Structure formats: C-alpha cells, structure tokens
Amino acid sequence: MFDNLSDRLSGVFDKLRGRGALSETDVRSAMREVRVALLEADVALPVARDFVDKATEKAIGQEVLRSVTPGQMVVKIVHDQLVETLGADTSELRVDVNPPAVVMMVGLQGSGKTTTTAKLAKRLTEKQRKKVLMASLDVARPAAQEQLAVLGRQASVDTLPIIAGQQPVDIARRAVQAARLQAYDVVLLDTAGRLHVDEQLMGEMKAVAAATSPTETLLVVDSLTGQDAVNVAKGFAADVDLTGVVLTRLDGDARGGAALSMRAVTGQPIKFAGVGEGLEALEAFHPERIAGRILG
Ligand code: GDP
Numbered sequence: 001m002f003d004n005l006s007d008r009l010s011g012v013f014d015k016l017r018g019r020g021a022l023s024e025t026d027v028r029s030a031m032r033e034v035r036v037a038l039l040e041a042d043v044a045l046p047v048a049r050d051f052v053d054k055a056t057e058k059a060i061g062q063e064v065l066r067s068v069t070p071g072q073m074v075v076k077i078v079h080d081q082l083v084e085t086l087g088a089d090t091s092e093l094r095v096d097v098n099p100p101a102v103v104m105m106v107g108l109q110g111s112g113k114t115t116t117t118a119k120l121a122k123r124l125t126e127k128q129r130k131k132v133l134m135a136s137l138d139v140a141r142p143a144a145q146e147q148l149a150v151l152g153r154q155a156s157v158d159t160l161p162i163i164a165g166q167q168p169v170d171i172a173r174r175a176v177q178a179a180r181l182q183a184y185d186v187v188l189l190d191t192a193g194r195l196h197v198d199e200q201l202m203g204e205m206k207a208v209a210a211a212t213s214p215t216e217t218l219l220v221v222d223s224l225t226g227q228d229a230v231n232v233a234k235g236f237a238a239d240v241d242l243t244g245v246v247l248t249r250l251d252g253d254a255r256g257g258a259a260l261s262m263r264a265v266t267g268q269p270i271k272f273a274g275v276g277e278g279l280e281a282l283e284a285f286h287p288e289r290i291a292g293r294i295l296g
Contacts, residue, residue: 005037006075006295020063022070027059030074041257041294042226047085047264055081079291085260086287087269091244093120094215095130100179100187102212106205106240107220108232109193112248112274114144116220117190118151119274119282120246125157130185135160135175137168137208138192148190155279158184168192172208189214197235205240219266220246223253230261237266247285248274256290 031052038048059077064070095101103120107113117134124130134152136159138144145162152159160175172189179187191208194201209217219242221229236242245262250273262270270285 005034005078008033008037022059022062022064022073024060026070027056027074031056031059034078037294038257038260041255041260043257044227044230044261044265047230047261050264051081051085051260054085075295079295082260082291082294083287085263086290087263087285091269091271092128092284093124093271094243095124095128095186097215099183099185100133100176101185101216102176102187102189102214103216103218104189104191104205104209104212104214105218105220106191106236106242107193108197108222109141109195111193111220111222111232112246113193113220114138114148114151114190115277115279116218116246116248116272116274116282117148117188118155118157119279120218120272121152121157121186121188122155122279123282124186124188125155131183132186132188133158133160133175133179133182133184134188134190135171136162136190137171138190139166139168139171140192140194144190144192151279168204169207169211172212176212187212197232202235202239205236209240214243216243217241218244218246218271219268220248221258221262222249223247223256223258224249226258229258230265233262233265237268242266242268244268244271246270246272246274246282251275251281256293259290260294 035048035052055078064073105113105117121132121134124132134148136145136148149159175187217240219236247259247270273283273285275281275283
C-alpha cells in the first residue's frame with residue numbers, strides 16, 4: 001500500500017551500493033514500484049502512467065549526492081514530481097472583483113457541497129472580511145434550501161430568503177440582484193446535486209453559469225470515492241468551466257489517490273480540502289502534505 005512507498009523505493013535502491021549517476025535499469029525498476037503504489041491508491045491509470053514517465057525522465061542520469069543513498073535520491077525525485085502534479089501553489093479564491101463576485105459550487109449529491117459552501121462562506125467572512133450571501137439552488141431536494149439556512153445561522157452568514165417554487169436560474173438571478181442592492185461582496189451559489197452526472201444536471205449548471213457569470217466555479221468531490229471521483233470530475237469538466245476543486249473528507253482518506261488525479265483530469269488546482277464535519281474544518285490545499293502522505 002501507499003504507506004510505505006518510501007521504504008519500497010529505498011528497498012529497491014539499497015540493494016545497489018554504487019554511487020554516481022542513477023542508471024536507467026535501476027530507475028525503471030523503482031518506478032514499477034511507484035506505478036503499482038499509485039494504482040493501489042486509486043490514481044487513474046493515465047495519470048499514473050504520465051506521472052511515472054515524467055519522474056523516470058527526471059531520475060535517469062541524475063548524479064547521486066554524497067550525503068544521500070540512491071534510494072533517498074529517488075524518493076526525493078518522486079516527492080517533487082508529486083508536488084508538481086498536485087499543483088505547487090495554493091490559490092485563494094478570486095473574489096476581489098467588481099462586487100458581487102459569484103462563486104458557484106458544483107458537485108454530486110453527498111459530496112459535501114452544502115457543508116463546503118457554508119465553510120467557505122465562514123472563511124471568506126472571517127479571514128477576508130467579506131460580506132457574503134449564500135443561496136441554495138437545490139429545488140430537487142425539499143430540505144436542501146433549509147439545510148443551507150441552518151448552516152448559515154451557525155456560521156453567522158446570511159442566506160437568501162427562500163421563495164417556494166422558484167426555479168434554480170431565477171433563484172441565482174435573485175441572489176445576485178439582492179447582493180447588488182445590499183452591497184454584498186460575494187455570492188455563493190450552492191447548486192443542486194444529483195446521484196450521477198447527467199444531461200439535465202449539466203444543462204442546469206450551464207444555465208446558472210450563463211445567468212450569473214461566476215468568477216469561480218468550484219467542483220466539490222469526495223476524496224473517499226477514488227476512481228468515481230475522477231469520473232465525476234471528467235463529467236463536470238466537460239460541460240462546466242471549472243476554476244478549482246475542493247476535496248472533501250480528506251480527514252478520512254489515508255491514500256490521497258483522488259487528489260493526484262484531480263488536477264490532471266480537470267486542469268484546475270485543488271484549492272481547498274475538507275477535513276471534518278465542523279464549519280471550521282476547511283483548509284487551503286497543501287500539495288506538500290499530500291505528497292508526504294502518499295510517500296508515507
Ligand atoms: P451535499 O449533498 O453534497 O450538499 O453534502 P453535505 O454537505 O450535506 O454533506 C454530506 C455529509 O458529509 C454531511 O454529514 C457532512 O457533515 C459530511 N462532510 C462534508 N464535508 C466533510 C469533510 O470534509 N469531512 C468529513 N468527515 N465529513 C464531511
């Protein structure tokens with residue numbers, strides 16, 4: 001498993017006592033271990049393949065420093081490649097635009113979208129001193145709008161008053177309008193989820209985006225769903241202009257495989273990580289930490 005990829009890599013190389021440059025044969029046998037470990041951790045096959053190719057290219061011919069073993073050298077190369085693949089920087093939200101900035105949250109039902117919306121609202125309010133309005137566009141699940149209102153009260157963040165029977169695009173327009181009139185800096189739109197990516201859902205996402213021109217569209221995915229998370233991300237990325245990803249339930253994910261695939265599949269950075277159920281359990285995403293977790 002992932003836990004001891006470092007040991008496995010060191011094991012391969014510690015059999016070799018030689019110094020000098022890393023040979024192609026040695027690198028390739030180490031990278032076989034990396035590939036297996038990545039696949040075991042639910043990293044998507046093309047992502048694992050691409051990762052191994054890049055790391056291999058970097059490793060072959062590298063001079064081994066006097067202070068380290070060849071195994072440690074390869075571990076470092078793999079570590080750096082992990083950080084690069086995950087995205088080397090953490091990026092805050094783009095909300096310093098002509099107000100209101102619209103942040104659209106998308107994702108499947110159960111991914112943690114509503115909780116994450118409230119967490120982000122709290123963070124923007126407390127850390128960036130923004131005046132934030134949240135609105136739930138989920139008219140499919142009767143309790144969804146009320147759920148966001150409850151979280152809003154917990155987070156001391158305003159939610160758009162509910163008008164029964166109003167449709168998602170109209171709610172979104174009303175939210176932006178209310179924000180303009182009442183001088184909110186940021187509007188967070190918690191869109192409807194579904195059990196699967198389907199045409200109806202994507203149609204709704206496109207219509208909401210067209211009506212509100214979001215500056216950020218964040219895909220919320222459950223890191224525990226592994227390969228499914230990758231397929232969900234592909235589905236959304238094909239139809240919606242994503243600007244970032246939020247990975248939830250990272251507190252329960254010992255492997256980090258979904259994280260590694262996300263950037264490659266969506267072309268966008270992971271901006272935040274959900275690390276618990278509480279409204280404060282949201283962190284800026286740190287590639288270094290995930291790389292460390294993957295290497296063990
Ligand atoms: P939605 O259907 O996508 O809106 O999902 P919800 O926001 O209702 O979340 C579903 C469940 O996941 C709730 O019980 C949340 O408390 C829980 N949840 C959300 N994010 C996290 C997280 O980062 N870590 C953990 N452990 N639980 C989370």
